Amino acid sequence: MQNLLDELTYRQTVERLNKLQPDAKAQWGKMNNAQMLAHCKEAFKVPLSEQKMPRILLGALIGWMIKPKLYNDAPWKKNLPTSPDFIIKDQRNFEEEKSELLSLVNKFYARGPEKIGLFPHPMFGSFTSEQWGKSMFKHLDHHLKQFGV
DSSP states (O other): OOOTTSHHHHHHHHHHHHHOOTTOOOSSSSOOHHHHHHHHHHHHHTTTOSSOOOOOHHIIIIIHHHGGGGTSSSOOOTTOOOOGGGOOOSOOOHHHHHHHHHHHHHHHHHHTGGGSOOSOBTTTBOOOHHHHHHHHHHHHHHHHHHTTO
């Protein structure tokens, strides 16, 4: 599994994000490309958070069973359920969302393994920096493939 904290993976991912066009159509799912970018931004806010987020009860009960699927080599299935906090239903500006997501990806990489994920994930608990790097790559990769890049 590629790791977004590795330079080559980071550079390739930024290149793919830059190839995403405003008219790109989803190959599956309900989001348009601007909503997908906003959704991915929400995900990056978790490992970049400066504050501890409250633990979700459901996560404490079953998060440990799902957690390894976030960073293993098996691809994610299409149309997986997501946290209500990450569902984007309103219309967004593609260029703004893309720019803001690129900024968060850059911030994630720049922080490096020592300063990423200072607090546990609200659903899945504690991650190592390697698990953060792999899971954030896997999530972004899933959605970039959703839109053909």
